[in-house]
Amino acid sequence: MTTDTCTYLIVGGGIAGVSCAQQLSFEEPSEDIVLVSAGSMVLQTTAVQVTRLAHELQVQEVSGHQLTDLCPGLRLKQATATRLDAKDKVLHLSDGSSVRYGRLCICTGGRPRLPLPDHPAVIGIRDGHSVDELVRRLGPARRVLIVGNGGIASELVFTLKDVDVTWVIRDGSISATFVDPGAAEFLLPRLESRDQQPPAGDPTVAVPAPPSKRWRYHASDPPSSEAGQGDPAVPGSALGPDWLQRLQARGAGKGRVTVKYKTELRRLVDRPSDSDDSENWPVYAELTSGETIGCDFIVSATGVLPNTEPFTEGTSLRLAADGGILVDDHMRTHEADVYAAGDACSPDWELAPHWFQMRLWSQARQMGLYAAKCMSADRLGVPLLQDFCFEMFAHVTRLLGHKLILLGLFNGQRLGTDYTALIRMTPGVEFIKVVLRDGKVQGALLLGDTDLEETFENLILSQMDVSHLGDDLLSPDVDIEDYFD
Numbered sequence: 001m002t003t004d005t006c007t008y009l010i011v012g013g014g015i016a017g018v019s020c021a022q023q024l025s026f027e028e029p030s031e032d033i034v035l036v037s038a039g040s041m042v043l044q045t046t047a048v049q050v051t052r053l054a055h056e057l058q059v060q061e062v063s064g065h066q067l068t069d070l071c072p073g074l075r076l077k078q079a080t081a082t083r084l085d086a087k088d089k090v091l092h093l094s095d096g097s098s099v100r101y102g103r104l105c106i107c108t109g110g111r112p113r114l115p116l117p118d119h120p121a122v123i124g125i126r127d128g129h130s131v132d133e134l135v136r137r138l139g140p141a142r143r144v145l146i147v148g149n150g151g152i153a154s155e156l157v158f159t160l161k162d163v164d165v166t167w168v169i170r171d172g173s174i175s176a177t178f179v180d181p182g183a184a185e186f187l188l189p190r191l192e193s194r195d196q197q198p199p200a201g202d203p204t205v206a207v208p209a210p211p212s213k214r215w216r217y218h219a220s221d222p223p224s225s226e227a228g229q230g231d232p233a234v235p236g237s238a239l240g241p242d243w244l245q246r247l248q249a250r251g252a253g254k255g256r257v258t259v260k261y262k263t264e265l266r267r268l269v270d271r272p273s274d275s276d277d278s279e280n281w282p283v284y285a286e287l288t289s290g291e292t293i294g295c296d297f298i299v300s301a302t303g304v305l306p307n308t309e310p311f312t313e314g315t316s317l318r319l320a321a322d323g324g325i326l327v328d329d330h331m332r333t334h335e336a337d338v339y340a341a342g343d344a345c346s347p348d349w350e351l352a353p354h355w356f357q358m359r360l361w362s363q364a365r366q367m368g369l370y371a372a373k374c375m376s377a378d379r380l381g382v383p384l385l386q387d388f389c390f391e392m393f394a395h396v397t398r399l400l401g402h403k404l405i406l407l408g409l410f411n412g413q414r415l416g417t418d419y420t421a422l423i424r425m426t427p428g429v430e431f432i433k434v435v436l437r438d439g440k441v442q443g444a445l446l447l448g449d450t451d452l453e454e455t456f457e458n459l460i461l462s463q464m465d466v467s468h469l470g471d472d473l474l475s476p477d478v479d480i481e482d483y484f485d
Protein backbone atom coordinates (compact mmCIF):
# COMPACT_ATOMS: atom_id res chain seq x y z
CA MET A 1 0.00 0.00 0.00
CA THR A 2 1.44 3.42 -0.99
CA THR A 3 1.14 6.51 1.16
CA ASP A 4 1.35 9.90 -0.48
CA THR A 5 2.08 13.07 1.48
CA CYS A 6 0.84 16.62 0.92
CA THR A 7 0.40 19.92 2.71
CA TYR A 8 -3.22 20.34 1.69
CA LEU A 9 -5.70 17.61 0.80
CA ILE A 10 -9.15 18.35 -0.61
CA VAL A 11 -11.80 15.67 -1.16
CA GLY A 12 -14.48 16.29 -3.81
CA GLY A 13 -14.37 17.52 -7.40
CA GLY A 14 -17.51 19.66 -7.16
CA ILE A 15 -17.72 23.44 -6.98
CA ALA A 16 -16.61 23.67 -3.33
CA GLY A 17 -13.62 21.32 -3.73
CA VAL A 18 -12.38 22.82 -6.99
CA SER A 19 -12.78 26.41 -5.72
CA CYS A 20 -10.83 25.44 -2.59
CA ALA A 21 -8.06 23.75 -4.62
CA GLN A 22 -7.74 26.68 -7.05
CA GLN A 23 -7.57 29.21 -4.22
CA LEU A 24 -4.95 27.19 -2.31
CA SER A 25 -2.85 26.97 -5.46
CA PHE A 26 -3.16 30.74 -5.80
CA GLU A 27 -2.31 31.39 -2.12
CA GLU A 28 0.57 28.91 -1.86
CA PRO A 29 1.70 27.78 -5.33
CA SER A 30 4.86 26.12 -4.01
CA GLU A 31 3.01 23.81 -1.62
CA ASP A 32 1.90 20.29 -2.47
CA ILE A 33 -1.88 20.27 -2.91
CA VAL A 34 -3.86 17.09 -3.69
CA LEU A 35 -7.48 17.00 -4.88
CA VAL A 36 -9.17 13.60 -4.51
CA SER A 37 -12.09 13.26 -6.89
CA ALA A 38 -14.30 10.27 -7.52
CA GLY A 39 -14.61 11.15 -11.22
CA SER A 40 -12.18 12.17 -13.97
CA MET A 41 -14.13 15.38 -14.61
CA VAL A 42 -14.44 18.23 -12.13
CA LEU A 43 -16.71 21.26 -11.87
CA GLN A 44 -15.22 24.68 -12.53
CA THR A 45 -17.06 27.97 -12.12
CA THR A 46 -16.71 31.32 -13.84
CA ALA A 47 -18.23 34.17 -11.88
CA VAL A 48 -19.61 37.40 -13.30
CA GLN A 49 -20.10 40.03 -10.63
CA VAL A 50 -23.68 41.34 -10.47
CA THR A 51 -23.41 43.30 -7.22
CA ARG A 52 -20.76 43.46 -4.50
CA LEU A 53 -22.00 40.15 -3.10
CA ALA A 54 -24.02 38.53 -5.87
CA HIS A 55 -22.36 36.68 -8.75
CA GLU A 56 -23.86 35.00 -11.75
CA LEU A 57 -22.03 31.69 -12.11
CA GLN A 58 -21.32 29.60 -15.15
CA VAL A 59 -20.56 26.03 -14.23
CA GLN A 60 -18.49 23.88 -16.55
CA GLU A 61 -17.26 20.29 -16.41
CA VAL A 62 -13.53 20.17 -17.19
CA SER A 63 -11.01 17.32 -17.15
CA GLY A 64 -8.66 17.00 -14.22
CA HIS A 65 -5.73 17.88 -16.54
CA GLN A 66 -7.34 21.15 -17.60
CA LEU A 67 -7.55 22.09 -13.94
CA THR A 68 -4.08 20.99 -12.83
CA ASP A 69 -2.43 22.64 -15.86
CA LEU A 70 -3.64 26.02 -14.59
CA CYS A 71 -2.97 25.47 -10.89
CA PRO A 72 0.67 25.27 -9.75
CA GLY A 73 1.26 22.73 -7.00
CA LEU A 74 -2.05 20.93 -7.58
CA ARG A 75 -2.26 17.20 -8.27
CA LEU A 76 -5.42 15.20 -8.91
CA LYS A 77 -6.02 11.70 -7.56
CA GLN A 78 -8.99 9.88 -9.05
CA ALA A 79 -10.33 7.74 -6.22
CA THR A 80 -12.97 7.64 -3.53
CA ALA A 81 -12.20 8.43 0.09
CA THR A 82 -13.11 5.42 2.22
CA ARG A 83 -11.90 6.17 5.74
CA LEU A 84 -10.36 9.00 7.69
CA ASP A 85 -7.73 8.30 10.31
CA ALA A 86 -7.74 11.75 11.87
CA LYS A 87 -5.33 10.85 14.67
CA ASP A 88 -2.52 10.03 12.21
CA LYS A 89 -3.84 12.55 9.64
CA VAL A 90 -4.19 9.90 6.94
CA LEU A 91 -7.02 9.52 4.43
CA HIS A 92 -7.58 6.03 2.99
CA LEU A 93 -8.73 5.71 -0.61
CA SER A 94 -10.68 3.14 -2.64
CA ASP A 95 -7.61 2.10 -4.70
CA GLY A 96 -5.87 0.91 -1.55
CA SER A 97 -3.54 3.90 -1.33
CA SER A 98 -3.62 6.61 1.31
CA VAL A 99 -2.66 10.26 1.66
CA ARG A 100 -1.02 11.84 4.71
CA TYR A 101 -2.06 15.48 4.95
CA GLY A 102 -1.16 18.62 6.82
CA ARG A 103 -4.65 20.04 6.44
CA LEU A 104 -7.74 18.39 4.96
CA CYS A 105 -10.90 19.95 3.53
CA ILE A 106 -14.00 17.75 3.06
CA CYS A 107 -16.09 18.89 0.08
CA THR A 108 -18.05 15.73 -0.68
CA GLY A 109 -21.40 17.42 -1.35
CA GLY A 110 -24.64 15.51 -0.87
CA ARG A 111 -26.79 12.77 -2.34
CA PRO A 112 -30.51 13.03 -3.15
CA ARG A 113 -32.94 12.62 -0.32
CA LEU A 114 -35.29 9.98 -1.78
CA PRO A 115 -38.93 9.73 -0.70
CA LEU A 116 -38.71 5.93 -1.03
CA PRO A 117 -35.57 3.98 -0.16
CA ASP A 118 -33.74 2.81 -3.27
CA HIS A 119 -36.72 1.96 -5.51
CA PRO A 120 -36.03 1.38 -9.24
CA ALA A 121 -39.04 3.51 -10.22
CA VAL A 122 -37.66 6.55 -8.39
CA ILE A 123 -34.78 8.66 -9.76
CA GLY A 124 -33.07 11.19 -7.52
CA ILE A 125 -31.60 14.02 -9.58
CA ARG A 126 -28.13 14.94 -8.43
CA ASP A 127 -25.36 14.33 -10.94
CA GLY A 128 -24.59 13.45 -14.56
CA HIS A 129 -25.46 9.77 -14.01
CA SER A 130 -28.92 10.58 -12.73
CA VAL A 131 -29.60 13.05 -15.55
CA ASP A 132 -28.47 10.44 -18.13
CA GLU A 133 -30.85 7.97 -16.51
CA LEU A 134 -33.65 10.53 -16.68
CA VAL A 135 -32.97 11.19 -20.39
CA ARG A 136 -32.98 7.44 -21.09
CA ARG A 137 -36.33 6.90 -19.40
CA LEU A 138 -37.88 10.06 -20.79
CA GLY A 139 -37.89 8.91 -24.44
CA PRO A 140 -40.95 6.62 -24.34
CA ALA A 141 -42.48 8.19 -21.22
CA ARG A 142 -46.07 9.49 -21.30
CA ARG A 143 -46.40 10.69 -17.71
CA VAL A 144 -43.83 11.55 -15.06
CA LEU A 145 -44.44 12.30 -11.41
CA ILE A 146 -42.14 14.99 -10.01
CA VAL A 147 -41.81 15.32 -6.25
CA GLY A 148 -40.28 18.46 -4.71
CA ASN A 149 -40.76 22.20 -4.83
CA GLY A 150 -37.28 23.71 -5.05
CA GLY A 151 -35.33 25.13 -7.99
CA ILE A 152 -34.55 21.70 -9.50
CA ALA A 153 -38.16 20.48 -9.53
CA SER A 154 -39.37 23.85 -10.87
CA GLU A 155 -36.88 23.92 -13.72
CA LEU A 156 -37.59 20.28 -14.55
CA VAL A 157 -41.34 20.85 -14.79
CA PHE A 158 -40.69 23.88 -16.95
CA THR A 159 -38.24 22.04 -19.23
CA LEU A 160 -40.03 18.73 -19.87
CA LYS A 161 -42.23 19.68 -22.81
CA ASP A 162 -43.72 16.59 -24.47
CA VAL A 163 -44.49 14.51 -21.45
CA ASP A 164 -47.39 14.88 -19.03
CA VAL A 165 -46.13 15.99 -15.64
CA THR A 166 -47.85 15.55 -12.30
CA TRP A 167 -46.06 17.86 -9.87
CA VAL A 168 -46.42 16.88 -6.23
CA ILE A 169 -45.60 19.70 -3.82
CA ARG A 170 -45.89 19.88 -0.07
CA ASP A 171 -46.62 23.62 -0.08
CA GLY A 172 -49.62 25.70 -1.12
CA SER A 173 -47.75 27.38 -4.00
CA ILE A 174 -45.13 26.42 -6.61
CA SER A 175 -41.36 26.97 -6.27
CA ALA A 176 -41.77 27.72 -2.55
CA THR A 177 -38.06 27.24 -1.74
CA PHE A 178 -37.30 30.43 -3.63
CA VAL A 179 -40.52 32.41 -3.97
CA ASP A 180 -43.62 33.22 -1.96
CA PRO A 181 -47.22 32.65 -3.11
CA GLY A 182 -47.38 36.09 -4.79
CA ALA A 183 -44.32 35.44 -6.95
CA ALA A 184 -45.62 31.92 -7.61
CA GLU A 185 -48.76 33.45 -9.09
CA PHE A 186 -46.53 35.55 -11.35
CA LEU A 187 -44.74 32.37 -12.50
CA LEU A 188 -47.77 30.13 -13.05
CA PRO A 189 -48.59 31.42 -16.57
CA ARG A 190 -45.06 30.40 -17.63
CA LEU A 191 -45.95 26.78 -16.93
CA GLU A 192 -48.87 27.03 -19.32
CA SER A 193 -46.80 28.62 -22.10
CA ARG A 194 -43.60 26.64 -21.67
CA ASP A 195 -42.54 26.77 -25.30
CA GLN A 196 -42.51 30.57 -25.44
CA GLN A 197 -39.60 32.77 -24.44
CA PRO A 198 -40.18 34.88 -21.34
CA PRO A 199 -41.24 38.47 -22.04
CA ALA A 200 -38.71 39.83 -19.53
CA GLY A 201 -35.42 40.51 -21.28
CA ASP A 202 -37.08 40.07 -24.67
CA PRO A 203 -35.58 42.76 -26.90
CA THR A 204 -38.89 43.13 -28.72
CA VAL A 205 -40.41 44.47 -25.51
CA ALA A 206 -39.04 47.99 -25.74
CA VAL A 207 -41.05 49.63 -22.98
CA PRO A 208 -42.32 47.39 -20.21
CA ALA A 209 -45.98 47.75 -19.40
CA PRO A 210 -46.65 49.76 -16.25
CA PRO A 211 -47.04 47.74 -13.08
CA SER A 212 -50.58 46.54 -12.81
CA LYS A 213 -50.33 45.52 -9.19
CA ARG A 214 -48.64 47.09 -6.22
CA TRP A 215 -49.50 46.22 -2.68
CA ARG A 216 -48.23 45.93 0.83
CA TYR A 217 -48.90 43.16 3.32
CA HIS A 218 -47.83 42.30 6.81
CA ALA A 219 -46.33 38.90 7.44
CA SER A 220 -49.10 37.94 9.84
CA ASP A 221 -51.77 38.65 7.19
CA PRO A 222 -52.88 35.65 5.17
CA PRO A 223 -51.90 36.13 1.50
CA SER A 224 -54.56 38.34 -0.08
CA SER A 225 -56.54 36.83 -2.90
CA GLU A 226 -54.93 39.44 -5.12
CA ALA A 227 -51.48 38.29 -4.07
CA GLY A 228 -52.55 34.83 -4.99
CA GLN A 229 -52.14 31.96 -3.31
CA GLY A 230 -18.30 7.56 -13.69
CA ASP A 231 -19.18 4.90 -11.08
CA PRO A 232 -22.81 5.16 -10.55
CA ALA A 233 -22.32 3.97 -6.96
CA VAL A 234 -20.18 7.00 -6.14
CA PRO A 235 -22.07 10.25 -6.08
CA GLY A 236 -20.89 12.60 -8.81
CA SER A 237 -20.77 16.36 -8.52
CA ALA A 238 -24.06 18.15 -8.15
CA LEU A 239 -25.04 19.81 -11.37
CA GLY A 240 -24.83 23.49 -12.05
CA PRO A 241 -27.27 25.50 -14.10
CA ASP A 242 -26.37 23.84 -17.42
CA TRP A 243 -27.78 20.45 -16.51
CA LEU A 244 -31.12 21.19 -18.18
CA GLN A 245 -29.43 21.39 -21.57
CA ARG A 246 -28.89 17.64 -21.32
CA LEU A 247 -32.63 17.08 -21.30
CA GLN A 248 -32.92 17.40 -25.05
CA ALA A 249 -34.82 14.13 -25.18
CA ARG A 250 -38.53 14.65 -25.17
CA GLY A 251 -41.25 12.36 -23.90
CA ALA A 252 -44.20 10.76 -25.61
CA GLY A 253 -46.97 12.56 -23.75
CA LYS A 254 -49.01 15.67 -24.44
CA GLY A 255 -47.10 18.10 -22.21
CA ARG A 256 -49.84 18.84 -19.66
CA VAL A 257 -48.83 19.92 -16.15
CA THR A 258 -51.00 19.10 -13.15
CA VAL A 259 -49.95 20.51 -9.78
CA LYS A 260 -50.96 18.62 -6.63
CA TYR A 261 -50.67 21.21 -3.85
CA LYS A 262 -50.14 20.39 -0.16
CA THR A 263 -49.48 16.76 -1.00
CA GLU A 264 -46.64 14.30 -0.51
CA LEU A 265 -45.77 10.91 -1.92
CA ARG A 266 -46.82 8.23 0.60
CA ARG A 267 -45.88 4.90 -1.05
CA LEU A 268 -45.93 2.90 -4.25
CA VAL A 269 -48.92 0.61 -4.72
CA ASP A 270 -50.40 -1.87 -7.20
CA ARG A 271 -52.87 -0.63 -9.78
CA PRO A 272 -56.06 0.20 -7.84
CA SER A 273 -58.89 -2.16 -8.79
CA ASP A 274 -61.37 0.75 -9.00
CA SER A 275 -59.07 2.86 -11.22
CA ASP A 276 -60.94 4.70 -13.98
CA ASP A 277 -57.64 5.36 -15.79
CA SER A 278 -57.83 3.40 -19.08
CA GLU A 279 -54.04 3.22 -19.40
CA ASN A 280 -51.74 0.76 -17.68
CA TRP A 281 -48.71 2.31 -15.97
CA PRO A 282 -45.40 0.79 -14.90
CA VAL A 283 -45.78 2.26 -11.43
CA TYR A 284 -48.57 3.70 -9.23
CA ALA A 285 -47.94 6.25 -6.47
CA GLU A 286 -50.26 6.84 -3.56
CA LEU A 287 -50.29 10.46 -2.36
CA THR A 288 -51.10 11.71 1.14
CA SER A 289 -54.35 13.08 -0.31
CA GLY A 290 -55.39 9.44 -0.84
CA GLU A 291 -55.26 9.76 -4.63
CA THR A 292 -53.35 7.14 -6.64
CA ILE A 293 -51.54 8.23 -9.79
CA GLY A 294 -50.05 5.97 -12.43
CA CYS A 295 -46.91 7.09 -14.26
CA ASP A 296 -43.84 5.85 -16.13
CA PHE A 297 -41.43 6.85 -13.39
CA ILE A 298 -40.97 9.23 -10.48
CA VAL A 299 -38.37 11.97 -10.15
CA SER A 300 -37.44 13.02 -6.66
CA ALA A 301 -35.98 16.48 -6.23
CA THR A 302 -36.47 16.92 -2.52
CA GLY A 303 -33.07 18.17 -1.46
CA VAL A 304 -29.84 16.45 -0.46
CA LEU A 305 -28.32 14.64 2.49
CA PRO A 306 -24.64 15.55 3.06
CA ASN A 307 -22.09 12.82 2.15
CA THR A 308 -20.14 12.34 5.35
CA GLU A 309 -19.88 8.56 5.92
CA PRO A 310 -16.15 7.99 5.25
CA PHE A 311 -15.19 10.70 7.72
CA THR A 312 -17.33 10.15 10.79
CA GLU A 313 -16.35 6.74 12.16
CA GLY A 314 -13.76 7.01 14.91
CA THR A 315 -13.32 10.78 14.51
CA SER A 316 -14.47 13.79 16.51
CA LEU A 317 -16.45 15.29 13.62
CA ARG A 318 -19.85 16.52 14.74
CA LEU A 319 -22.92 16.66 12.54
CA ALA A 320 -25.80 19.15 12.49
CA ALA A 321 -29.44 18.04 12.59
CA ASP A 322 -29.51 18.24 8.77
CA GLY A 323 -26.55 15.83 8.55
CA GLY A 324 -23.94 18.44 7.55
CA ILE A 325 -20.49 18.52 9.17
CA LEU A 326 -20.48 21.34 11.71
CA VAL A 327 -17.88 24.03 10.95
CA ASP A 328 -16.89 27.16 12.84
CA ASP A 329 -16.37 30.62 11.36
CA HIS A 330 -13.01 29.42 9.95
CA MET A 331 -14.64 26.38 8.24
CA ARG A 332 -12.92 24.18 10.86
CA THR A 333 -14.61 20.96 11.98
CA HIS A 334 -14.29 19.56 15.51
CA GLU A 335 -11.29 17.53 14.32
CA ALA A 336 -7.86 19.22 14.33
CA ASP A 337 -6.72 20.43 10.88
CA VAL A 338 -9.88 19.13 9.20
CA TYR A 339 -12.09 21.67 7.41
CA ALA A 340 -15.31 21.26 5.41
CA ALA A 341 -17.10 23.36 2.77
CA GLY A 342 -20.10 23.32 0.43
CA ASP A 343 -23.15 21.05 0.64
CA ALA A 344 -21.28 18.67 2.99
CA CYS A 345 -21.07 21.21 5.83
CA SER A 346 -23.39 23.16 8.12
CA PRO A 347 -22.38 26.48 9.68
CA ASP A 348 -21.97 26.51 13.46
CA TRP A 349 -21.17 30.15 14.02
CA GLU A 350 -23.30 33.12 15.01
CA LEU A 351 -24.83 34.02 11.68
CA ALA A 352 -24.93 37.62 10.46
CA PRO A 353 -28.51 38.97 10.59
CA HIS A 354 -28.99 38.75 6.81
CA TRP A 355 -27.15 35.51 5.97
CA PHE A 356 -28.28 31.88 6.18
CA GLN A 357 -27.19 28.65 4.53
CA MET A 358 -28.91 27.39 1.40
CA ARG A 359 -27.22 24.53 -0.46
CA LEU A 360 -26.55 26.31 -3.75
CA TRP A 361 -23.57 26.62 -6.07
CA SER A 362 -23.02 30.24 -5.02
CA GLN A 363 -22.43 29.18 -1.41
CA ALA A 364 -20.40 26.10 -2.44
CA ARG A 365 -18.04 28.45 -4.28
CA GLN A 366 -17.88 31.04 -1.49
CA MET A 367 -17.25 28.40 1.16
CA GLY A 368 -14.61 26.60 -0.94
CA LEU A 369 -12.69 29.82 -1.61
CA TYR A 370 -12.93 30.93 2.00
CA ALA A 371 -11.95 27.50 3.40
CA ALA A 372 -8.74 27.69 1.32
CA LYS A 373 -7.90 31.13 2.74
CA CYS A 374 -8.57 29.85 6.27
CA MET A 375 -6.43 26.71 5.80
CA SER A 376 -3.54 28.78 4.51
CA ALA A 377 -3.90 31.50 7.18
CA ASP A 378 -4.08 28.91 9.96
CA ARG A 379 -0.99 27.08 8.68
CA LEU A 380 0.99 30.30 8.37
CA GLY A 381 -0.33 31.65 11.69
CA VAL A 382 -1.80 34.73 10.01
CA PRO A 383 -5.04 36.28 11.37
CA LEU A 384 -7.97 36.28 8.96
CA LEU A 385 -11.35 37.98 9.34
CA GLN A 386 -14.43 36.12 8.17
CA ASP A 387 -15.16 36.75 4.49
CA PHE A 388 -17.59 39.56 3.72
CA CYS A 389 -19.77 37.17 1.66
CA PHE A 390 -21.20 35.78 4.91
CA GLU A 391 -22.63 39.21 5.79
CA MET A 392 -25.65 38.84 3.51
CA PHE A 393 -27.30 36.06 1.52
CA ALA A 394 -27.08 36.77 -2.22
CA HIS A 395 -27.95 34.43 -5.07
CA VAL A 396 -28.47 34.90 -8.81
CA THR A 397 -30.25 32.24 -10.85
CA ARG A 398 -33.00 31.74 -13.42
CA LEU A 399 -36.43 30.42 -12.55
CA LEU A 400 -38.92 29.36 -15.23
CA GLY A 401 -37.07 31.48 -17.77
CA HIS A 402 -36.86 34.63 -15.63
CA LYS A 403 -33.77 36.12 -13.99
CA LEU A 404 -34.08 35.77 -10.22
CA ILE A 405 -31.97 37.65 -7.67
CA LEU A 406 -32.40 36.85 -4.01
CA LEU A 407 -30.94 39.16 -1.37
CA GLY A 408 -30.87 38.95 2.43
CA LEU A 409 -33.99 37.57 4.13
CA PHE A 410 -35.91 37.56 0.84
CA ASN A 411 -38.70 35.36 2.19
CA GLY A 412 -38.77 36.91 5.66
CA GLN A 413 -36.63 33.99 6.91
CA ARG A 414 -35.98 34.22 10.67
CA LEU A 415 -38.33 37.23 11.02
CA GLY A 416 -41.37 35.20 12.08
CA THR A 417 -44.40 37.41 11.44
CA ASP A 418 -42.58 40.60 12.39
CA TYR A 419 -42.19 42.13 8.93
CA THR A 420 -44.00 43.89 6.14
CA ALA A 421 -43.64 43.08 2.46
CA LEU A 422 -43.93 45.63 -0.29
CA ILE A 423 -44.64 44.19 -3.70
CA ARG A 424 -44.66 45.44 -7.27
CA MET A 425 -45.74 43.23 -10.12
CA THR A 426 -46.01 43.74 -13.84
CA PRO A 427 -47.46 40.49 -15.19
CA GLY A 428 -45.02 38.66 -17.43
CA VAL A 429 -42.31 41.29 -16.93
CA GLU A 430 -41.25 41.63 -13.29
CA PHE A 431 -42.11 40.72 -9.72
CA ILE A 432 -40.39 42.62 -6.93
CA LYS A 433 -40.80 41.92 -3.25
CA VAL A 434 -39.07 43.93 -0.54
CA VAL A 435 -39.13 42.71 3.06
CA LEU A 436 -39.10 45.52 5.65
CA ARG A 437 -38.87 45.62 9.42
CA ASP A 438 -38.84 48.82 11.50
CA GLY A 439 -38.61 50.82 8.28
CA LYS A 440 -35.42 49.05 7.17
CA VAL A 441 -34.99 46.69 4.24
CA GLN A 442 -34.25 43.10 5.38
CA GLY A 443 -34.44 41.30 2.06
CA ALA A 444 -35.49 41.52 -1.57
CA LEU A 445 -36.67 39.14 -4.28
CA LEU A 446 -36.20 40.48 -7.80
CA LEU A 447 -37.75 38.42 -10.59
CA GLY A 448 -37.23 39.71 -14.13
CA ASP A 449 -34.75 42.37 -15.27
CA THR A 450 -35.40 44.95 -12.56
CA ASP A 451 -31.97 46.64 -12.28
CA LEU A 452 -32.64 47.20 -8.59
CA GLU A 453 -30.21 44.67 -7.12
CA GLU A 454 -27.42 47.11 -6.27
CA THR A 455 -29.80 49.54 -4.57
CA PHE A 456 -31.43 46.89 -2.41
CA GLU A 457 -28.12 45.26 -1.53
CA ASN A 458 -26.93 48.65 -0.25
CA LEU A 459 -30.14 49.22 1.68
CA ILE A 460 -29.91 45.81 3.37
CA LEU A 461 -26.24 46.20 4.27
CA SER A 462 -26.53 49.82 5.44
CA GLN A 463 -29.84 49.31 7.31
CA MET A 464 -30.81 52.85 6.31
CA ASP A 465 -34.26 53.89 7.51
CA VAL A 466 -36.53 54.18 4.46
CA SER A 467 -39.83 54.52 6.32
CA HIS A 468 -40.27 58.14 5.12
CA LEU A 469 -40.62 56.80 1.57
CA GLY A 470 -43.57 54.59 2.39
CA ASP A 471 -44.90 52.76 -0.68
CA ASP A 472 -42.84 55.06 -2.93
CA LEU A 473 -39.91 52.72 -2.29
CA LEU A 474 -41.28 50.63 -5.14
CA SER A 475 -42.98 53.36 -7.14
CA PRO A 476 -41.93 53.17 -10.80
CA ASP A 477 -42.08 57.00 -10.84
CA VAL A 478 -39.43 57.37 -8.12
CA ASP A 479 -35.86 56.65 -9.10
CA ILE A 480 -34.68 55.21 -5.81
CA GLU A 481 -31.22 54.60 -7.21
CA ASP A 482 -30.70 58.36 -7.52
CA TYR A 483 -32.42 58.91 -4.23
CA PHE A 484 -29.86 56.97 -2.25
CA ASP A 485 -26.73 58.05 -4.11
Ligand code: FAD
Binding pocket: 011, 012, 013, 014, 015, 016, 017, 036, 037, 038, 039, 043, 079, 080, 081, 082, 107, 108, 109, 110, 125, 126, 127, 151, 152, 234, 235, 236, 237, 238, 239, 240, 241, 243, 307, 310, 341, 342, 343, 344, 359, 360, 361, 362, 364, 397
Ligand atom coordinates in the same frame (compact mmCIF):
# COMPACT_ATOMS: atom_id res chain seq x y z
P1 FAD B 1 -20.99 18.50 -5.15
O1 FAD B 1 -21.12 19.32 -6.37
O2 FAD B 1 -22.01 17.48 -4.82
O3 FAD B 1 -19.57 17.79 -5.26
C1 FAD B 1 -19.18 16.76 -4.37
C2 FAD B 1 -18.01 16.03 -4.98
O4 FAD B 1 -17.53 15.10 -4.03
C3 FAD B 1 -18.34 15.24 -6.23
O5 FAD B 1 -17.31 15.41 -7.16
C4 FAD B 1 -18.40 13.77 -5.74
O6 FAD B 1 -18.08 12.85 -6.75
C5 FAD B 1 -17.33 13.84 -4.68
N1 FAD B 1 -17.42 12.81 -3.64
C6 FAD B 1 -18.48 12.45 -2.88
N2 FAD B 1 -18.12 11.50 -2.01
C7 FAD B 1 -16.81 11.25 -2.24
C8 FAD B 1 -15.84 10.37 -1.65
N3 FAD B 1 -16.15 9.55 -0.65
N4 FAD B 1 -14.58 10.41 -2.15
C9 FAD B 1 -14.22 11.24 -3.15
N5 FAD B 1 -15.08 12.08 -3.73
C10 FAD B 1 -16.35 12.08 -3.27
N6 FAD B 1 -27.57 25.35 -7.25
C11 FAD B 1 -27.70 26.57 -7.73
O7 FAD B 1 -27.23 27.51 -7.10
N7 FAD B 1 -28.32 26.84 -8.90
C12 FAD B 1 -28.83 25.85 -9.65
O8 FAD B 1 -29.38 26.11 -10.72
C13 FAD B 1 -28.70 24.53 -9.19
N8 FAD B 1 -29.17 23.53 -9.92
C14 FAD B 1 -29.01 22.27 -9.46
C15 FAD B 1 -29.48 21.22 -10.22
C16 FAD B 1 -29.36 19.93 -9.77
C17 FAD B 1 -29.90 18.80 -10.59
C18 FAD B 1 -28.74 19.67 -8.52
C19 FAD B 1 -28.63 18.30 -8.00
C20 FAD B 1 -28.26 20.70 -7.75
C21 FAD B 1 -28.40 22.00 -8.20
N9 FAD B 1 -27.93 23.06 -7.45
C22 FAD B 1 -28.06 24.31 -7.94
C23 FAD B 1 -27.26 22.84 -6.15
C24 FAD B 1 -25.74 22.93 -6.37
O9 FAD B 1 -25.40 22.17 -7.50
C25 FAD B 1 -24.98 22.41 -5.14
O10 FAD B 1 -25.38 23.15 -4.01
C26 FAD B 1 -23.47 22.57 -5.30
O11 FAD B 1 -23.05 22.08 -6.53
C27 FAD B 1 -22.73 21.86 -4.19
O12 FAD B 1 -21.36 21.82 -4.49
P2 FAD B 1 -20.35 20.91 -3.65
O13 FAD B 1 -19.03 21.07 -4.26
O14 FAD B 1 -20.51 21.18 -2.20
O15 FAD B 1 -20.87 19.41 -3.83
